Amino acid sequence: IKELGVLQPVLVRSTGSSEDEFELIAGERRWRAARRAGLQTIPVLVQTADDSNSLEQALVENLHRQDLGVLEEAAAFQQLIDEFGYTHEQVAARVGKSRVAVTNTLRLLQLPASVQRLLSEGQISAGHARALLGTPDRAFQEELARSIADEGLSVRTVEEMVRERSGGPPPRPIAVPEADHVGTSGAAGRGQRLPPAGILELEELLSDHLNTRVKVDMSAKRGRVVVEFASLEDLERIYKLMTGTPADR
Known part of the structure:
Protein backbone atom coordinates (compact mmCIF):
# COMPACT_ATOMS: atom_id res chain seq x y z
CA ILE A 1 0.00 0.00 0.00
CA LYS A 2 2.91 2.36 0.70
CA GLU A 3 4.28 1.72 -2.78
CA LEU A 4 1.12 1.38 -4.85
CA GLY A 5 -1.69 2.82 -2.75
CA VAL A 6 -5.07 1.14 -2.26
CA LEU A 7 -5.90 -0.56 -5.57
CA GLN A 8 -9.44 -1.67 -4.71
CA PRO A 9 -11.83 1.07 -3.53
CA VAL A 10 -13.57 0.72 -0.18
CA LEU A 11 -17.37 0.86 -0.10
CA VAL A 12 -19.12 3.65 1.84
CA ARG A 13 -22.55 5.20 2.22
CA SER A 14 -23.63 8.66 3.29
CA THR A 15 -24.71 8.99 6.90
CA GLY A 16 -27.20 11.69 5.93
CA SER A 17 -26.01 14.02 8.67
CA SER A 18 -23.66 16.00 6.41
CA GLU A 19 -22.40 15.96 2.84
CA ASP A 20 -18.86 14.95 3.78
CA GLU A 21 -19.62 12.29 6.41
CA PHE A 22 -19.70 8.65 5.35
CA GLU A 23 -20.03 5.23 6.96
CA LEU A 24 -17.70 2.41 5.91
CA ILE A 25 -19.59 -0.62 4.57
CA ALA A 26 -16.76 -2.81 3.28
CA GLY A 27 -12.98 -2.53 3.18
CA GLU A 28 -12.10 -1.85 6.82
CA ARG A 29 -8.78 -3.71 6.61
CA ARG A 30 -7.73 -1.67 3.55
CA TRP A 31 -8.72 1.54 5.33
CA ARG A 32 -6.78 0.67 8.49
CA ALA A 33 -3.74 -0.41 6.46
CA ALA A 34 -3.85 2.87 4.53
CA ARG A 35 -3.88 4.82 7.80
CA ARG A 36 -0.88 2.86 9.08
CA ALA A 37 0.90 3.53 5.78
CA GLY A 38 0.30 7.27 6.23
CA LEU A 39 -2.00 7.77 3.25
CA GLN A 40 -4.15 10.90 3.38
CA THR A 41 -6.72 9.74 0.81
CA ILE A 42 -7.94 6.41 -0.59
CA PRO A 43 -10.36 5.57 -3.44
CA VAL A 44 -13.97 4.97 -2.40
CA LEU A 45 -17.24 3.96 -4.01
CA VAL A 46 -20.25 5.78 -2.58
CA GLN A 47 -23.34 3.60 -2.60
CA THR A 48 -26.93 4.21 -1.59
CA ALA A 49 -27.79 1.43 0.83
CA ASP A 50 -30.07 0.91 3.81
CA ASP A 51 -29.00 -0.90 6.98
CA SER A 52 -30.04 -4.29 5.60
CA ASN A 53 -28.11 -3.87 2.35
CA SER A 54 -25.10 -2.54 4.22
CA LEU A 55 -25.02 -5.59 6.49
CA GLU A 56 -25.36 -7.93 3.51
CA GLN A 57 -22.52 -6.24 1.63
CA ALA A 58 -20.31 -6.23 4.73
CA LEU A 59 -20.92 -9.95 5.24
CA VAL A 60 -20.08 -10.79 1.64
CA GLU A 61 -16.96 -8.62 1.76
CA ASN A 62 -15.84 -10.36 4.93
CA LEU A 63 -16.32 -13.76 3.31
CA HIS A 64 -13.67 -12.94 0.70
CA ARG A 65 -10.93 -12.66 3.33
CA GLN A 66 -8.29 -15.37 2.93
CA ASP A 67 -7.64 -15.61 6.68
CA LEU A 68 -11.27 -16.24 7.59
CA GLY A 69 -11.70 -19.34 9.77
CA VAL A 70 -13.99 -22.09 8.49
CA LEU A 71 -16.41 -21.66 11.41
CA GLU A 72 -16.46 -17.88 10.90
CA GLU A 73 -17.28 -18.57 7.28
CA ALA A 74 -20.05 -21.00 8.27
CA ALA A 75 -21.53 -18.45 10.69
CA ALA A 76 -21.54 -15.78 7.97
CA PHE A 77 -23.25 -18.18 5.54
CA GLN A 78 -25.88 -18.92 8.19
CA GLN A 79 -26.41 -15.21 8.83
CA LEU A 80 -27.06 -14.62 5.12
CA ILE A 81 -29.62 -17.43 5.24
CA ASP A 82 -31.31 -16.33 8.47
CA GLU A 83 -31.42 -12.58 7.87
CA PHE A 84 -31.83 -12.37 4.10
CA GLY A 85 -33.60 -15.62 3.27
CA TYR A 86 -30.82 -16.92 1.03
CA THR A 87 -30.84 -20.50 -0.19
CA HIS A 88 -27.59 -22.46 -0.30
CA GLU A 89 -27.47 -21.86 -4.06
CA GLN A 90 -27.88 -18.11 -3.60
CA VAL A 91 -25.15 -17.99 -0.95
CA ALA A 92 -22.85 -19.90 -3.31
CA ALA A 93 -23.53 -17.51 -6.18
CA ARG A 94 -23.09 -14.44 -3.95
CA VAL A 95 -19.71 -15.47 -2.55
CA GLY A 96 -18.32 -17.28 -5.60
CA LYS A 97 -18.25 -20.81 -4.22
CA SER A 98 -19.93 -24.07 -5.19
CA ARG A 99 -23.21 -25.04 -3.54
CA VAL A 100 -21.57 -28.22 -2.23
CA ALA A 101 -18.82 -26.18 -0.55
CA VAL A 102 -21.42 -23.93 1.11
CA THR A 103 -23.52 -26.87 2.31
CA ASN A 104 -20.51 -28.77 3.67
CA THR A 105 -19.26 -25.68 5.49
CA LEU A 106 -22.68 -25.05 7.06
CA ARG A 107 -22.82 -28.65 8.31
CA LEU A 108 -19.87 -27.91 10.61
CA LEU A 109 -22.23 -25.83 12.76
CA GLN A 110 -24.01 -29.09 13.68
CA LEU A 111 -20.97 -30.33 15.62
CA PRO A 112 -20.91 -30.13 19.44
CA ALA A 113 -19.52 -26.91 20.90
CA SER A 114 -16.42 -28.67 22.24
CA VAL A 115 -15.60 -30.01 18.77
CA GLN A 116 -16.15 -26.60 17.19
CA ARG A 117 -13.76 -25.13 19.76
CA LEU A 118 -11.03 -27.61 18.79
CA LEU A 119 -11.63 -26.73 15.15
CA SER A 120 -11.44 -22.98 15.75
CA GLU A 121 -8.22 -23.46 17.76
CA GLY A 122 -6.65 -25.43 14.91
CA GLN A 123 -6.32 -28.65 16.93
CA ILE A 124 -8.39 -30.49 14.31
CA SER A 125 -8.81 -29.65 10.62
CA ALA A 126 -11.97 -29.03 8.62
CA GLY A 127 -11.37 -32.43 7.00
CA HIS A 128 -11.40 -34.06 10.44
CA ALA A 129 -14.57 -32.16 11.34
CA ARG A 130 -16.38 -33.27 8.19
CA ALA A 131 -15.36 -36.87 8.87
CA LEU A 132 -16.88 -36.61 12.37
CA LEU A 133 -20.21 -35.64 10.80
CA GLY A 134 -20.40 -39.19 9.45
CA THR A 135 -21.77 -40.33 12.81
CA PRO A 136 -24.82 -38.89 14.61
CA ASP A 137 -23.38 -39.94 18.00
CA ARG A 138 -22.39 -36.60 19.52
CA ALA A 139 -20.60 -38.21 22.47
CA PHE A 140 -18.48 -40.23 20.04
CA GLN A 141 -17.82 -37.09 17.99
CA GLU A 142 -16.44 -35.36 21.10
CA GLU A 143 -14.40 -38.39 22.17
CA LEU A 144 -12.90 -38.86 18.71
CA ALA A 145 -12.18 -35.13 18.35
CA ARG A 146 -10.14 -35.22 21.56
CA SER A 147 -8.24 -38.25 20.22
CA ILE A 148 -7.48 -36.36 17.01
CA ALA A 149 -6.10 -33.43 18.99
CA ASP A 150 -4.10 -35.64 21.38
CA GLU A 151 -2.83 -38.31 18.98
CA GLY A 152 -2.70 -36.51 15.62
CA LEU A 153 -4.98 -38.98 13.84
CA SER A 154 -5.21 -38.57 10.05
CA VAL A 155 -8.46 -37.74 8.27
CA ARG A 156 -8.39 -41.18 6.65
CA THR A 157 -8.07 -42.89 10.05
CA VAL A 158 -10.99 -40.87 11.43
CA GLU A 159 -13.14 -41.78 8.42
CA GLU A 160 -12.42 -45.48 9.03
CA MET A 161 -13.18 -45.20 12.76
CA VAL A 162 -16.47 -43.43 12.04
CA ARG A 163 -17.36 -46.03 9.42
CA GLU A 164 -16.63 -48.89 11.81
CA ARG A 165 -18.71 -47.20 14.52
CA SER A 166 -21.62 -46.76 12.11
CA GLY A 167 -21.34 -50.31 10.78
CA GLY A 168 -20.88 -49.13 7.20
CA PRO A 169 -19.04 -51.06 4.46
CA PRO A 170 -15.33 -50.45 3.84
CA PRO A 171 -14.47 -47.97 1.09
CA ARG A 172 -14.32 -49.34 -2.44
Missing part, protein backbone atom coordinates in the same frame (compact mmCIF):
# COMPACT_ATOMS: atom_id res chain seq x y z
CA PRO A 173 -11.01 -49.09 -4.30
CA ILE A 174 -10.71 -46.37 -6.90
CA ALA A 175 -11.12 -47.61 -10.46
CA VAL A 176 -8.70 -45.72 -12.68
CA PRO A 177 -10.01 -45.34 -16.26
CA GLU A 178 -7.85 -46.94 -18.93
CA ALA A 179 -7.65 -43.59 -20.74
CA ASP A 180 -5.71 -42.19 -17.80
CA HIS A 181 -2.93 -44.73 -18.19
CA VAL A 182 0.27 -44.40 -20.19
CA GLY A 183 0.75 -47.44 -22.43
CA THR A 184 -1.53 -50.42 -22.92
CA SER A 185 0.46 -53.35 -21.56
CA GLY A 186 0.53 -54.81 -18.07
CA ALA A 187 -1.73 -53.90 -15.16
CA ALA A 188 -1.83 -50.24 -16.14
CA GLY A 189 -3.31 -51.05 -19.54
CA ARG A 190 -6.00 -53.23 -17.97
CA GLY A 191 -7.52 -50.48 -15.82
CA GLN A 192 -5.74 -51.30 -12.55
CA ARG A 193 -7.78 -50.62 -9.39
CA LEU A 194 -5.74 -48.62 -6.92
CA PRO A 195 -6.46 -48.46 -3.18
CA PRO A 196 -7.40 -44.97 -1.98
CA ALA A 197 -4.78 -44.94 0.80
CA GLY A 198 -3.45 -41.42 1.02
CA ILE A 199 -5.36 -40.19 -2.04
CA LEU A 200 -8.58 -39.36 -0.19
CA GLU A 201 -6.66 -37.59 2.54
CA LEU A 202 -4.74 -35.58 -0.06
CA GLU A 203 -8.04 -34.63 -1.69
CA GLU A 204 -9.35 -33.48 1.69
CA LEU A 205 -6.25 -31.38 2.39
CA LEU A 206 -6.39 -29.73 -1.03
CA SER A 207 -10.15 -29.19 -0.72
CA ASP A 208 -9.68 -27.60 2.71
CA HIS A 209 -6.91 -25.30 1.50
CA LEU A 210 -8.71 -24.19 -1.68
CA ASN A 211 -12.22 -24.37 -0.16
CA THR A 212 -13.62 -26.18 -3.17
CA ARG A 213 -13.96 -29.76 -4.41
CA VAL A 214 -10.69 -31.30 -5.57
CA LYS A 215 -10.42 -34.71 -7.29
CA VAL A 216 -7.14 -36.61 -7.57
CA ASP A 217 -6.89 -39.39 -10.20
CA MET A 218 -3.86 -41.67 -10.19
CA SER A 219 -2.59 -44.15 -12.76
CA ALA A 220 0.56 -46.25 -12.79
CA LYS A 221 2.75 -43.56 -14.34
CA ARG A 222 0.94 -40.25 -13.99
CA GLY A 223 -1.86 -38.46 -12.21
CA ARG A 224 -4.35 -35.67 -12.64
CA VAL A 225 -5.75 -33.10 -10.21
CA VAL A 226 -9.17 -31.61 -11.02
CA VAL A 227 -10.12 -28.40 -9.17
CA GLU A 228 -13.74 -27.24 -9.40
CA PHE A 229 -14.77 -23.58 -9.40
CA ALA A 230 -18.18 -21.90 -9.39
CA SER A 231 -17.42 -18.73 -11.35
CA LEU A 232 -14.60 -16.64 -12.78
CA GLU A 233 -14.39 -14.83 -9.45
CA ASP A 234 -14.04 -18.17 -7.68
CA LEU A 235 -11.32 -19.20 -10.14
CA GLU A 236 -9.45 -15.97 -9.37
CA ARG A 237 -9.78 -16.69 -5.63
CA ILE A 238 -8.33 -20.18 -6.13
CA TYR A 239 -5.49 -18.78 -8.25
CA LYS A 240 -4.59 -16.32 -5.48
CA LEU A 241 -4.58 -19.11 -2.89
CA MET A 242 -2.35 -21.28 -5.08
CA THR A 243 0.12 -18.51 -5.94
CA GLY A 244 0.09 -16.59 -2.67
CA THR A 245 -1.16 -13.44 -4.38
CA PRO A 246 -2.59 -10.89 -1.88
CA ALA A 247 -6.40 -10.91 -1.75
CA ASP A 248 -6.72 -7.21 -2.64
CA ARG A 249 -4.78 -7.54 -5.91
Whole structure:
Protein backbone atom coordinates (compact mmCIF):
# COMPACT_ATOMS: atom_id res chain seq x y z
CA ILE A 1 0.00 0.00 0.00
CA LYS A 2 2.91 2.36 0.70
CA GLU A 3 4.28 1.72 -2.78
CA LEU A 4 1.12 1.38 -4.85
CA GLY A 5 -1.69 2.82 -2.75
CA VAL A 6 -5.07 1.14 -2.26
CA LEU A 7 -5.90 -0.56 -5.57
CA GLN A 8 -9.44 -1.67 -4.71
CA PRO A 9 -11.83 1.07 -3.53
CA VAL A 10 -13.57 0.72 -0.18
CA LEU A 11 -17.37 0.86 -0.10
CA VAL A 12 -19.12 3.65 1.84
CA ARG A 13 -22.55 5.20 2.22
CA SER A 14 -23.63 8.66 3.29
CA THR A 15 -24.71 8.99 6.90
CA GLY A 16 -27.20 11.69 5.93
CA SER A 17 -26.01 14.02 8.67
CA SER A 18 -23.66 16.00 6.41
CA GLU A 19 -22.40 15.96 2.84
CA ASP A 20 -18.86 14.95 3.78
CA GLU A 21 -19.62 12.29 6.41
CA PHE A 22 -19.70 8.65 5.35
CA GLU A 23 -20.03 5.23 6.96
CA LEU A 24 -17.70 2.41 5.91
CA ILE A 25 -19.59 -0.62 4.57
CA ALA A 26 -16.76 -2.81 3.28
CA GLY A 27 -12.98 -2.53 3.18
CA GLU A 28 -12.10 -1.85 6.82
CA ARG A 29 -8.78 -3.71 6.61
CA ARG A 30 -7.73 -1.67 3.55
CA TRP A 31 -8.72 1.54 5.33
CA ARG A 32 -6.78 0.67 8.49
CA ALA A 33 -3.74 -0.41 6.46
CA ALA A 34 -3.85 2.87 4.53
CA ARG A 35 -3.88 4.82 7.80
CA ARG A 36 -0.88 2.86 9.08
CA ALA A 37 0.90 3.53 5.78
CA GLY A 38 0.30 7.27 6.23
CA LEU A 39 -2.00 7.77 3.25
CA GLN A 40 -4.15 10.90 3.38
CA THR A 41 -6.72 9.74 0.81
CA ILE A 42 -7.94 6.41 -0.59
CA PRO A 43 -10.36 5.57 -3.44
CA VAL A 44 -13.97 4.97 -2.40
CA LEU A 45 -17.24 3.96 -4.01
CA VAL A 46 -20.25 5.78 -2.58
CA GLN A 47 -23.34 3.60 -2.60
CA THR A 48 -26.93 4.21 -1.59
CA ALA A 49 -27.79 1.43 0.83
CA ASP A 50 -30.07 0.91 3.81
CA ASP A 51 -29.00 -0.90 6.98
CA SER A 52 -30.04 -4.29 5.60
CA ASN A 53 -28.11 -3.87 2.35
CA SER A 54 -25.10 -2.54 4.22
CA LEU A 55 -25.02 -5.59 6.49
CA GLU A 56 -25.36 -7.93 3.51
CA GLN A 57 -22.52 -6.24 1.63
CA ALA A 58 -20.31 -6.23 4.73
CA LEU A 59 -20.92 -9.95 5.24
CA VAL A 60 -20.08 -10.79 1.64
CA GLU A 61 -16.96 -8.62 1.76
CA ASN A 62 -15.84 -10.36 4.93
CA LEU A 63 -16.32 -13.76 3.31
CA HIS A 64 -13.67 -12.94 0.70
CA ARG A 65 -10.93 -12.66 3.33
CA GLN A 66 -8.29 -15.37 2.93
CA ASP A 67 -7.64 -15.61 6.68
CA LEU A 68 -11.27 -16.24 7.59
CA GLY A 69 -11.70 -19.34 9.77
CA VAL A 70 -13.99 -22.09 8.49
CA LEU A 71 -16.41 -21.66 11.41
CA GLU A 72 -16.46 -17.88 10.90
CA GLU A 73 -17.28 -18.57 7.28
CA ALA A 74 -20.05 -21.00 8.27
CA ALA A 75 -21.53 -18.45 10.69
CA ALA A 76 -21.54 -15.78 7.97
CA PHE A 77 -23.25 -18.18 5.54
CA GLN A 78 -25.88 -18.92 8.19
CA GLN A 79 -26.41 -15.21 8.83
CA LEU A 80 -27.06 -14.62 5.12
CA ILE A 81 -29.62 -17.43 5.24
CA ASP A 82 -31.31 -16.33 8.47
CA GLU A 83 -31.42 -12.58 7.87
CA PHE A 84 -31.83 -12.37 4.10
CA GLY A 85 -33.60 -15.62 3.27
CA TYR A 86 -30.82 -16.92 1.03
CA THR A 87 -30.84 -20.50 -0.19
CA HIS A 88 -27.59 -22.46 -0.30
CA GLU A 89 -27.47 -21.86 -4.06
CA GLN A 90 -27.88 -18.11 -3.60
CA VAL A 91 -25.15 -17.99 -0.95
CA ALA A 92 -22.85 -19.90 -3.31
CA ALA A 93 -23.53 -17.51 -6.18
CA ARG A 94 -23.09 -14.44 -3.95
CA VAL A 95 -19.71 -15.47 -2.55
CA GLY A 96 -18.32 -17.28 -5.60
CA LYS A 97 -18.25 -20.81 -4.22
CA SER A 98 -19.93 -24.07 -5.19
CA ARG A 99 -23.21 -25.04 -3.54
CA VAL A 100 -21.57 -28.22 -2.23
CA ALA A 101 -18.82 -26.18 -0.55
CA VAL A 102 -21.42 -23.93 1.11
CA THR A 103 -23.52 -26.87 2.31
CA ASN A 104 -20.51 -28.77 3.67
CA THR A 105 -19.26 -25.68 5.49
CA LEU A 106 -22.68 -25.05 7.06
CA ARG A 107 -22.82 -28.65 8.31
CA LEU A 108 -19.87 -27.91 10.61
CA LEU A 109 -22.23 -25.83 12.76
CA GLN A 110 -24.01 -29.09 13.68
CA LEU A 111 -20.97 -30.33 15.62
CA PRO A 112 -20.91 -30.13 19.44
CA ALA A 113 -19.52 -26.91 20.90
CA SER A 114 -16.42 -28.67 22.24
CA VAL A 115 -15.60 -30.01 18.77
CA GLN A 116 -16.15 -26.60 17.19
CA ARG A 117 -13.76 -25.13 19.76
CA LEU A 118 -11.03 -27.61 18.79
CA LEU A 119 -11.63 -26.73 15.15
CA SER A 120 -11.44 -22.98 15.75
CA GLU A 121 -8.22 -23.46 17.76
CA GLY A 122 -6.65 -25.43 14.91
CA GLN A 123 -6.32 -28.65 16.93
CA ILE A 124 -8.39 -30.49 14.31
CA SER A 125 -8.81 -29.65 10.62
CA ALA A 126 -11.97 -29.03 8.62
CA GLY A 127 -11.37 -32.43 7.00
CA HIS A 128 -11.40 -34.06 10.44
CA ALA A 129 -14.57 -32.16 11.34
CA ARG A 130 -16.38 -33.27 8.19
CA ALA A 131 -15.36 -36.87 8.87
CA LEU A 132 -16.88 -36.61 12.37
CA LEU A 133 -20.21 -35.64 10.80
CA GLY A 134 -20.40 -39.19 9.45
CA THR A 135 -21.77 -40.33 12.81
CA PRO A 136 -24.82 -38.89 14.61
CA ASP A 137 -23.38 -39.94 18.00
CA ARG A 138 -22.39 -36.60 19.52
CA ALA A 139 -20.60 -38.21 22.47
CA PHE A 140 -18.48 -40.23 20.04
CA GLN A 141 -17.82 -37.09 17.99
CA GLU A 142 -16.44 -35.36 21.10
CA GLU A 143 -14.40 -38.39 22.17
CA LEU A 144 -12.90 -38.86 18.71
CA ALA A 145 -12.18 -35.13 18.35
CA ARG A 146 -10.14 -35.22 21.56
CA SER A 147 -8.24 -38.25 20.22
CA ILE A 148 -7.48 -36.36 17.01
CA ALA A 149 -6.10 -33.43 18.99
CA ASP A 150 -4.10 -35.64 21.38
CA GLU A 151 -2.83 -38.31 18.98
CA GLY A 152 -2.70 -36.51 15.62
CA LEU A 153 -4.98 -38.98 13.84
CA SER A 154 -5.21 -38.57 10.05
CA VAL A 155 -8.46 -37.74 8.27
CA ARG A 156 -8.39 -41.18 6.65
CA THR A 157 -8.07 -42.89 10.05
CA VAL A 158 -10.99 -40.87 11.43
CA GLU A 159 -13.14 -41.78 8.42
CA GLU A 160 -12.42 -45.48 9.03
CA MET A 161 -13.18 -45.20 12.76
CA VAL A 162 -16.47 -43.43 12.04
CA ARG A 163 -17.36 -46.03 9.42
CA GLU A 164 -16.63 -48.89 11.81
CA ARG A 165 -18.71 -47.20 14.52
CA SER A 166 -21.62 -46.76 12.11
CA GLY A 167 -21.34 -50.31 10.78
CA GLY A 168 -20.88 -49.13 7.20
CA PRO A 169 -19.04 -51.06 4.46
CA PRO A 170 -15.33 -50.45 3.84
CA PRO A 171 -14.47 -47.97 1.09
CA ARG A 172 -14.32 -49.34 -2.44
CA PRO A 173 -11.01 -49.09 -4.30
CA ILE A 174 -10.71 -46.37 -6.90
CA ALA A 175 -11.12 -47.61 -10.46
CA VAL A 176 -8.70 -45.72 -12.68
CA PRO A 177 -10.01 -45.34 -16.26
CA GLU A 178 -7.85 -46.94 -18.93
CA ALA A 179 -7.65 -43.59 -20.74
CA ASP A 180 -5.71 -42.19 -17.80
CA HIS A 181 -2.93 -44.73 -18.19
CA VAL A 182 0.27 -44.40 -20.19
CA GLY A 183 0.75 -47.44 -22.43
CA THR A 184 -1.53 -50.42 -22.92
CA SER A 185 0.46 -53.35 -21.56
CA GLY A 186 0.53 -54.81 -18.07
CA ALA A 187 -1.73 -53.90 -15.16
CA ALA A 188 -1.83 -50.24 -16.14
CA GLY A 189 -3.31 -51.05 -19.54
CA ARG A 190 -6.00 -53.23 -17.97
CA GLY A 191 -7.52 -50.48 -15.82
CA GLN A 192 -5.74 -51.30 -12.55
CA ARG A 193 -7.78 -50.62 -9.39
CA LEU A 194 -5.74 -48.62 -6.92
CA PRO A 195 -6.46 -48.46 -3.18
CA PRO A 196 -7.40 -44.97 -1.98
CA ALA A 197 -4.78 -44.94 0.80
CA GLY A 198 -3.45 -41.42 1.02
CA ILE A 199 -5.36 -40.19 -2.04
CA LEU A 200 -8.58 -39.36 -0.19
CA GLU A 201 -6.66 -37.59 2.54
CA LEU A 202 -4.74 -35.58 -0.06
CA GLU A 203 -8.04 -34.63 -1.69
CA GLU A 204 -9.35 -33.48 1.69
CA LEU A 205 -6.25 -31.38 2.39
CA LEU A 206 -6.39 -29.73 -1.03
CA SER A 207 -10.15 -29.19 -0.72
CA ASP A 208 -9.68 -27.60 2.71
CA HIS A 209 -6.91 -25.30 1.50
CA LEU A 210 -8.71 -24.19 -1.68
CA ASN A 211 -12.22 -24.37 -0.16
CA THR A 212 -13.62 -26.18 -3.17
CA ARG A 213 -13.96 -29.76 -4.41
CA VAL A 214 -10.69 -31.30 -5.57
CA LYS A 215 -10.42 -34.71 -7.29
CA VAL A 216 -7.14 -36.61 -7.57
CA ASP A 217 -6.89 -39.39 -10.20
CA MET A 218 -3.86 -41.67 -10.19
CA SER A 219 -2.59 -44.15 -12.76
CA ALA A 220 0.56 -46.25 -12.79
CA LYS A 221 2.75 -43.56 -14.34
CA ARG A 222 0.94 -40.25 -13.99
CA GLY A 223 -1.86 -38.46 -12.21
CA ARG A 224 -4.35 -35.67 -12.64
CA VAL A 225 -5.75 -33.10 -10.21
CA VAL A 226 -9.17 -31.61 -11.02
CA VAL A 227 -10.12 -28.40 -9.17
CA GLU A 228 -13.74 -27.24 -9.40
CA PHE A 229 -14.77 -23.58 -9.40
CA ALA A 230 -18.18 -21.90 -9.39
CA SER A 231 -17.42 -18.73 -11.35
CA LEU A 232 -14.60 -16.64 -12.78
CA GLU A 233 -14.39 -14.83 -9.45
CA ASP A 234 -14.04 -18.17 -7.68
CA LEU A 235 -11.32 -19.20 -10.14
CA GLU A 236 -9.45 -15.97 -9.37
CA ARG A 237 -9.78 -16.69 -5.63
CA ILE A 238 -8.33 -20.18 -6.13
CA TYR A 239 -5.49 -18.78 -8.25
CA LYS A 240 -4.59 -16.32 -5.48
CA LEU A 241 -4.58 -19.11 -2.89
CA MET A 242 -2.35 -21.28 -5.08
CA THR A 243 0.12 -18.51 -5.94
CA GLY A 244 0.09 -16.59 -2.67
CA THR A 245 -1.16 -13.44 -4.38
CA PRO A 246 -2.59 -10.89 -1.88
CA ALA A 247 -6.40 -10.91 -1.75
CA ASP A 248 -6.72 -7.21 -2.64
CA ARG A 249 -4.78 -7.54 -5.91
